[in-house]
Amino acid sequence: xxxxxxxxxxxxxxxxxSDVSLHCEPGTITGFLGPNGAGKSTTLKMIVGLARPxxxxxxxxxxxxxxxxxxxxxxxxxxxxxxxHSGRTGRATLAIxxxxxxxxxxxxxxxxxxxxxxxxxDRRVGDYSLGMRQRLGIAQTLVGEPEVLILDEPANGLxxxxxxWMRGLLRDFADRGGTVLLSSHLLHEVQATxxxxxxxxxxxxxxxxxxxxxxxxxxxxxxxxDPENLARxxxxxxxxxxxxxxxxxxxxxxxxxxxxxxxxxxxLEQQVLLTELxxxxxxxxxxxxxxxxxxxxxxxxxxxx
Amino acid sequence: xxSTTMTQPLYTPHADTPRATLSGIPFGRLVRVEWVKATDTxxxxxxxxxxxxxxxxxxxxxxFSPSSIDQSYTxxxxxxxxxxxxxxxxxxxxxxxxxxxxxxxxxxxxQEPRRMRVITAKITVSLMLGASxxxxxxxxxxxxxxxxxxxxxxxxxxxxxxxxxxFLLYVVLNVMTGVALGALVHNSAAAIVASFVLPIGFALLxxxxxxVAEWLDYSTTFNWxxxxxxxxxxxxxxxxxxLWVAIPLAAGLLRTVRREID
Numbered sequence: 001x002x003x004x005x006x007x008x009x010x011x012x013x014x015x016x017x018s019d020v021s022l023h024c025e026p027g028t029i030t031g032f033l034g035p036n037g038a039g040k041s042t043t044l045k046m047i048v049g050l051a052r053p054x055x056x057x058x059x060x061x062x063x064x065x066x067x068x069x070x071x072x073x074x075x076x077x078x079x080x081x082x083x084x085h086s087g088r089t090g091r092a093t094l095a096i097x098x099x100x101x102x103x104x105x106x107x108x109x110x111x112x113x114x115x116x117x118x119x120x121x122d123r124r125v126g127d128y129s130l131g132m133r134q135r136l137g138i139a140q141t142l143v144g145e146p147e148v149l150i151l152d153e154p155a156n157g158l159x160x161x162x163x164x165w166m167r168g169l170l171r172d173f174a175d176r177g178g179t180v181l182l183s184s185h186l187l188h189e190v191q192a193t194x195x196x197x198x199x200x201x202x203x204x205x206x207x208x209x210x211x212x213x214x215x216x217x218x219x220x221x222x223x224x225x226d227p228e229n230l231a232r233x234x235x236x237x238x239x240x241x242x243x244x245x246x247x248x249x250x251x252x253x254x255x256x257x258x259x260x261x262x263x264x265x266x267x268l269e270q271q272v273l274l275t276e277l278x279x280x281x282x283x284x285x286x287x288x289x290x291x292x293x294x295x296x297x298x299x300x301x302x303x304x305x
Numbered sequence: 306x307x308s309t310t311m312t313q314p315l316y317t318p319h320a321d322t323p324r325a326t327l328s329g330i331p332f333g334r335l336v337r338v339e340w341v342k343a344t345d346t347x348x349x350x351x352x353x354x355x356x357x358x359x360x361x362x363x364x365x366x367x368x369f370s371p372s373s374i375d376q377s378y379t380x381x382x383x384x385x386x387x388x389x390x391x392x393x394x395x396x397x398x399x400x401x402x403x404x405x406x407x408x409x410x411x412x413x414x415x416q417e418p419r420r421m422r423v424i425t426a427k428i429t430v431s432l433m434l435g436a437s438x439x440x441x442x443x444x445x446x447x448x449x450x451x452x453x454x455x456x457x458x459x460x461x462x463x464x465x466x467x468x469x470x471x472f473l474l475y476v477v478l479n480v481m482t483g484v485a486l487g488a489l490v491h492n493s494a495a496a497i498v499a500s501f502v503l504p505i506g507f508a509l510l511x512x513x514x515x516x517v518a519e520w521l522d523y524s525t526t527f528n529w530x531x532x533x534x535x536x537x538x539x540x541x542x543x544x545x546x547x548l549w550v551a552i553p554l555a556a557g558l559l560r561t562v563r564r565e566i567d
Contacts, residue, residue: 045565048415049414050414050565066418070327071417074327077415080408083408083409083410085342085407085409087407092345096338099334100330100417124347
């Protein structure tokens with residue numbers, strides 16, 4: 001379990017994290033999504049005690065991170081896969097982590113197998129590709145059999161096969177009751193991996209909740225060869241619509257108060273033929289992400305003007 | 306790499322062990338881990354080999370130049386002391402700075418967020434390395450003296466327990482200058498350069514100023530220590546230790562504990 005309360009942090013006059021509150025439950029994977037420079041890494045660093053918040057607090061497993069007697073037994077952290085000693089082998093890197101955690105070093109071999117680095121275990125980390133370091137970093141987070149994982153951009157440097165592998169690993173971890181918080185600016189990766197989402201822009205949370213709920217709150221696309229009668233029917237049913245190109249309409253679902261079934265029923269009652277009726281968000285999360293972050297970016301400019 | 310292979314190493318919730326209340330990392334374990342970290346990379350191994358080679362190499366000087374170099378126990382031991390003071394501080398510097406230069410601090414301080422404990426463990430390891438090196442230096446000296454004696458020379462056996470302690474202190478204090486510099490300057494290259502340039506700078510200044518030479522230039526004051534010339538020099542030795550060890554170490558610890566890590 002991870003909880004943060006109103007984490008806030010400035011560097012000089014620049015406020016990089018502003019009142020970030022989030023809550024990650026056991027059994028879930030939370031995506032911490034935002035463009036580069038949105039404050040994701042700084043937030044994660046505050047959670048694990050590497051950066052000090054100006055105010056606000058956070059707990060991992062119910063305790064402030066810095067009060068955990070042996071943190072890696074509770075939470076596995078991967079903030080930067082390039083932050084490893086280049087002169088040490090992958091095996092030695094994990095052995096150090098295992099000794100620190102106080103777990104048997106036999107676990108090192110198991111983890112190297114798990115992340116697919118068994119053949120490269122005795123090569124220096126300096127010779128590893130970014131993807132291999134990412135895998136080693138994942139192995140390092142798992143050394144202490146933690147119940148929480150905090151990963152900053154874990155998909156960076158992984159090929160599509162590697163991303164699919166990690167998705168399976170994290171899903172499995174969460175299904176066993178683990179808690180995962182991972183940051184990303186790779187929308188498609190997050191969409192397929194997470195079940196909860198916290199979207200951050202310019203240091204502030206602009207949306208959070210279950211992925212399904214966030215995706216559902218978009219609009220419907222309707223196509224008909226008879227636009228005039230459909231417009232009349234929608235007006236009669238008091239459903240707001242936007243006419244689009246090629247005999248289409250878009251209808252805001254208003255957070256679920258307007259459903260495809262409702263639209264279909266209106267059309268049926270007025271004998272209007274529909275040739276298409278679906279969620280209009282072709283880009284899915286991408287659209288949500290860009291609309292949220294773009295709106296947030298535009299606001300201060302308007303205020304300044 | 307499929308889900309079938311990942312059954313064992315992943316987390317399985319144990320209702321009976323609340324992880325957040327497990328006992329902390331014992332200090333002995335931190336010291337063992339830091340000892341491994343200080344000695345397990347290629348760079349550190351070569352450096353330790355170089356320390357040993359320098360010691361053996363310099364010991365050849367009094368053996369091969371009996372006419373120009375004083376043939377006494379303390380003279381031979383002095384060569385071991387000088388040899389150890391060249392590269393051993395660099396080992397200590399790297400022990401502290403590599404966390405920043407290699408950016409492993411990110412992992413280290415999430416493994417043990419009580420940073421002072423980690424640094425204390427590193428200092429302990431440096432002291433252990435210094436003491437081991439002093440013992441090694443003593444053995445090389447004994448071997449050198451053995452060779453000299455075997456060649457039929459008469460050697461002045463002017464060594465006493467006090468001078469042996471002074472030798473150990475000399476090596477350890479040189480190590481501590483490296484520790485202090487490494488704790489303060491969080492960059493391997495800069496700290497190593499400083500460890501060579503600053504003493505030379507102070508030695509040059511010492512030529513211009515008697516005050517600098519006798520109080521601030523630790524090569525002078527530590528030599529008094531090594532040669533057992535305590536009397537009349539105790540306060541100078543202490544002042545130079547405060548300047549080169551205590552102050553930078555205290556400032557470095559403060560910086561390390563407060564620093565944000567990226």
